[in-house]
Amino acid sequence: MQSTEERAVEAETADLERVTGAEAGPGRRRSRPLLVLGMVLVPAAVLYLAGGWLDSPAMKAWRTVCLAVTVQALPFLLLGTALSGAINAFVPARVFSRVLPRRPVLAVPVAGVAGVVLPGCECASVPVANSLIGRGVTPAAAFAFLLSAPAINPVVLTATAVAFPGQPAMIAARLLASLVTAWVMGWLWLWLGRAEWLRPVVRHTGHETGAGRWREFRTGFQYDFLHAGGFLVVGAMAAATFNVAVPRSVLDVFSGSAWLSVLFLAGLAIVLAVCSEADAFVAASLSGFSTVARLTFMVVGPMVDLKLIALQAGTFGRAFAIRFSAATVVVAVLSSALIGGVLL
Amino acid sequence: MRRPLQITLLALSGIGLLRITLFGDLYLRYVKEGMRPLLIASGVVLILLGVADAVSYGRRRADDGHPHHHDGGHGHDHTGGPRAAWLLLVPALSLLFYAPPALGAYTASREPSRAAVTPRHDFDPLPATSPLPITLSDFALRVQQDRSRAIKGRTVQLSGFVTAGKQADSWFLTRIIISCCAADAQSVKLRIYGPAPRPDTWVAVTGTWHPAGALGTRSAAVALDARSVAEAARPVNSYSDDLPLVPTR
Numbered sequence: 001m002q003s004t005e006e007r008a009v010e011a012e013t014a015d016l017e018r019v020t021g022a023e024a025g026p027g028r029r030r031s032r033p034l035l036v037l038g039m040v041l042v043p044a045a046v047l048y049l050a051g052g053w054l055d056s057p058a059m060k061a062w063r064t065v066c067l068a069v070t071v072q073a074l075p076f077l078l079l080g081t082a083l084s085g086a087i088n089a090f091v092p093a094r095v096f097s098r099v100l101p102r103r104p105v106l107a108v109p110v111a112g113v114a115g116v117v118l119p120g121c122e123c124a125s126v127p128v129a130n131s132l133i134g135r136g137v138t139p140a141a142a143f144a145f146l147l148s149a150p151a152i153n154p155v156v157l158t159a160t161a162v163a164f165p166g167q168p169a170m171i172a173a174r175l176l177a178s179l180v181t182a183w184v185m186g187w188l189w190l191w192l193g194r195a196e197w198l199r200p201v202v203r204h205t206g207h208e209t210g211a212g213r214w215r216e217f218r219t220g221f222q223y224d225f226l227h228a229g230g231f232l233v234v235g236a237m238a239a240a241t242f243n244v245a246v247p248r249s250v251l252d253v254f255s256g257s258a259w260l261s262v263l264f265l266a267g268l269a270i271v272l273a274v275c276s277e278a279d280a281f282v283a284a285s286l287s288g289f290s291t292v293a294r295l296t297f298m299v300v301g302p303m304v305d306l307k308l309i310a311l312q313a314g315t316f317g318r319a320f321a322i323r324f325s326a327a328t329v330v331v332a333v334l335s336s337a338l339i340g341g342v343l344l
Numbered sequence: 345m346r347r348p349l350q351i352t353l354l355a356l357s358g359i360g361l362l363r364i365t366l367f368g369d370l371y372l373r374y375v376k377e378g379m380r381p382l383l384i385a386s387g388v389v390l391i392l393l394g395v396a397d398a399v400s401y402g403r404r405r406a407d408d409g410h411p412h413h414h415d416g417g418h419g420h421d422h423t424g425g426p427r428a429a430w431l432l433l434v435p436a437l438s439l440l441f442y443a444p445p446a447l448g449a450y451t452a453s454r455e456p457s458r459a460a461v462t463p464r465h466d467f468d469p470l471p472a473t474s475p476l477p478i479t480l481s482d483f484a485l486r487v488q489q490d491r492s493r494a495i496k497g498r499t500v501q502l503s504g505f506v507t508a509g510k511q512a513d514s515w516f517l518t519r520i521i522i523s524c525c526a527a528d529a530q531s532v533k534l535r536i537y538g539p540a541p542r543p544d545t546w547v548a549v550t551g552t553w554h555p556a557g558a559l560g561t562r563s564a565a566v567a568l569d570a571r572s573v574a575e576a577a578r579p580v581n582s583y584s585d586d587l588p589l590v591p592t593r
Contacts, residue, residue: 057450064444068374068526070435074361075382078389215400222393223426226350229357230428233435243527247454278524285458285523285530314428 058244066240069307072275073123073232080124081228084131085221089213093136104138108186111141112179115148122150122276122302123232126311127224139198144186147328150276150302151178160298163280170295173343177299177336184331185324199317231314235307239273242306246271255288265293266333269301276302292340299336303328345429351398353432358390360439370439372581373446375525446582447529449507449543452518457533457566463489470494475501475550477587480519480532484566487553493560495553500568503548503576503588506541507533514567515540517549522583532585538570548576548588 053059100107118125129146133139150156152175164170254264265286274282279301283294304325313321345353364370365383375383438444467490470476478486478500486495507516516533523530537554541547551570557563576589 057448060444061447061450063438064373064447065527067435067438067444071361071364071371071374071383071439072379072525072527074357075379075386078386082389218393218396218400222350222354222397225393226345226353226429226432227426230426230431233431234428236435239527272527274528275524278528281523282528 062240062244065243066236069236069239069273070233073236073307074229076275077123077127077228077232078225080127081224082221083118083124084127084224085217087128087131088134088220089217091135096132096135096137100137100141104140104190105187107138107141108144108190109183111137112144112148112182112186115145115150115152115182116154118145118149118153122305122308123228123311125149126308126315127228130224130315133198139195140186140189140193143189143324144182146182147185147303148179148182151175151182151299156276156280156302159277160280163284169343170291173295173336173339174298176343177295177332177339178302180335180339181299181303181328181332184335185328188327188331189324197317197320197323199315199320227314228311231310232307235273235305235310238306238310239271242271258290258292261289261293262296262333262337265289265297266300266329269297270305270329272301273305273307274301291344292337295340295344296333296336300329300332303332345427347397347401350429351394351401353429353436354390354394354397356436356440357432358387358392358394360436361387361390364439364443369580370443372583373443373526376522376583377581447520447526448505449518451529452505452507452516452520452531452533455529455531458521458530465489465491467492467494470498475499477501479585479587480504480517480534481585483534483568484532487559487564487566488562489560491560496559497552499550499552499571501548501550501588502534502568503546503586504532504534505546505578505582506543507531508540508543509535513537517547517568519585520583521585526583529583535565535567536570536573537567538573541573541575546576546578548574 054063100110115125118128125146128149129142132142132145157171157175160171160174161168254260265283269279272282279298283297286294286297289297309321309325312324316324361383364374365380365387371380371383464485467486470486476498480502483495483500483502502517504517504519507518509515514535514537517536518534519532520529521532522528535554536549536551538551549568549570550572551568553559554565554567554569556565556567579586579589
């Protein structure tokens with residue numbers, strides 16, 4: 001049984017080599033078996049040699065946190081990429097031009113409010129926003145949606161209500177501050193944004209002839225998932241590094257000063273990369289901090305964090321991700337300080 | 345990234361997710377129980393994607409006498425998949441062959457104990473059983489907030505894992521609680537006076553409140569004088585503050 005399988009695999013590999021050889025020349029053909037061999041041998045050797053190191057308590061904790069972030073985010077990333085694939089394949093561009101106001105200045109607030117409809121966390125919103133741009137939605141509106149969706153959908157607001165029982169002002173403040181940030185960022189993009197910061201949208205829909213919509217959906221879905229998944233792993237690794245390297249006891253140092261604690265929790269939201277459906281519980285547990293600081297944590301977290309920056313860099317390009325994330329942090333901190341100051 | 349590799353990657357990720365959810369409880373080391381159906385669905389979707397891609401790839405190669413003509417034309421998007429996807433191999437293989445353990449003493453020793461939850465005033469009278477099974481959080485509440493001082497003189501039983509303390513005469517009985525995934529872990533720690541077992545072992549401890557400070561107020565020490573410490577089985581879902589399982593004898 002196994003030998004037949006092996007033979008089949010061998011045959012397929014040989015066949016494939018012929019294909020790649022014809023496509024890419026003899027150099028490629030040579031490197032291929034080596035590559036496969038390396039794929040097996042190198043991790044095995046690394047695991048063997050670094051076994052002791054990987055099993056040290058710190059590395060174990062790092063691996064657990066890294067895997068936890070990835071596993072937690074995968075279903076939502078899958079949902080987001082499936083939705084984005086579906087938008088590309090099944091929803092005609094005219095739907096969006098009919099629903100959204102023609103003038104970008106007005107389209108931004110509408111798209112921001114439309115974030116309510118995407119139930120999930122921030123990983124889902126990046127591919128969806130990308131596909132919206134691909135369908136001709138003005139980038140400013142797509143970005144307003146990207147920022148608001150993970151923060152104001154019903155799932156997240158319910159979680160916030162559960163985490164802060166008896167404090168409806170907290171839910172209202174979170175909703176408002178997130179919306180305002182999304183709108184301001186959309187308008188900022190209209191005012192200052194440049195198209196060249198955005199990587200041109202790569203579409204895998206080049207062959208409409210003969211290709212069914214289902215296939216278009218499937219290939220788009222698959223490509224987006226694999227792409228975003230790789231960047232998700234980068235983000236998870238970065239978040240795990242901070243999680244393990246910076247002990248929580250550092251928190252207490254900053255909880256004294258009002259302004260420092262707001263800035264500090266904003267920074268913490270970025271490096272911890274907690275999923276937006278859970279960040280309310282984390283914020284509730286940071287009881288040493290002022291309510292405004294905790295609000296900032298919940299407004300910044302779903303919009304900017306390490307795994308999101310990695311995902312955005314992968315989807316829209318690095319030039320965009322850095323500028324956009326930096327601006328978003330500033331706007332989000334200001335708006336939560338203002339709205340938190342008034343409401344809380 | 346070539347098509348067969350993409351197919352392998354999708355299938356491996358899917359199988360990895362199913363392995364930790366359908367064939368065992370490993371997922372409880374990373375996320376909450378409620379994620380299980382979502383993870384199973386994701387695993388199935390990933391495997392289906394892989395299979396669908398394998399079928400279409402196989403069919404295309406069978407149909408096409410000259411694959412290079414086809415691939416070189418306009419379809420190279422498909423074969424040249426995203427390069428970043430390689431990284432997905434790390435979690436996929438890790439889930440399949442090298443799953444890291446649940447967070448334990450290392451994490452707990454680096455974090456302060458979770459701050460006492462919302463203030464409470466209405467405490468029910470304690471059941472009469474002795475030793476009295478109680479959770480770490482409840483014990484802390486009783487010690488610091490129960491004005492009736494019902495816990496005074498009672499022998500209680502708690503379970504958790506061992507975290508070494510800085511002082512030689514005591515250690516911490518610990519539970520780690522997560523609200524979403526292991527990235528937001530918080531620890532609940534209870535100081536135990538007595539000889540310390542090996543860190544990270546799960547134990548059931550019986551003992552009485554360690555008298556220090558005024559019981560029923562904030563000044564009371566959340567600590568226990570151990571009468572007996574027995575090794576206990578690690579609970580399936582270790583990220584919870586549950587009543588102790590009856591220790592195996």
